[in-house]
Structure formats: C-alpha cells, structure tokens
Amino acid sequence: MIYHSSVDTTNIPKAVDYIFSLMDKVVEEVGEENVVQVVTNNEASFKAVGMLLMEKRKHLFWSPCAAHCIDLMLEDIASMK
Numbered sequence: 001m002i003y004h005s006s007v008d009t010t011n012i013p014k015a016v017d018y019i020f021s022l023m024d025k026v027v028e029e030v031g032e033e034n035v036v037q038v039v040t041n042n043e044a045s046f047k048a049v050g051m052l053l054m055e056k057r058k059h060l061f062w063s064p065c066a067a068h069c070i071d072l073m074l075e076d077i078a079s080m081k
Helices: 016-030 044-056 066-078
Strands: 037-040 061-064
Touching: 016 044, 037 044, 044 061, 061 066
Parallel strands: 037 061
Antiparallel strands: none
C-alpha cells in the first residue's frame, strides 16, 4: 500500500468522467500491473468510476470504503425516529 498523490477537487463537480480520468491517470503512472485494488467512498459517482476502472482494467478490483459505509449506516440509524 502506498500513497501516490492527491487532488483538491473542492470547486470541481464530482463528474464521473473527470474522476475517472484522474484515477485512470494514477493507474497509468504507477503501472497497471502494480495496482490490484482501488478503494473510494460510496457516492454514486465513485461507484460509477469504480465500474469503469474495472471494465477498462480487467485485473483491477474496486470496493467502497468499509468505514464510509458504516458511517452512512450509523447516520441513517441516528436519523430514525
């Protein structure tokens, strides 16, 4: 596991094509043969990006962050009345 880079996307819409191009570029830079899994949060746009990455790069596996999923579930439980 390594940290490669980060991009400030504060003022950039979370468009699937933009996020995909950022992540795909990192896979290219690192070398496709060196990337096994990509973990992201569970937003719909990141799910779509994960599917695109797996479609393009057949050996790569995408999964949502378990901590983010648990946080979302706890928020839902807390909002129940």
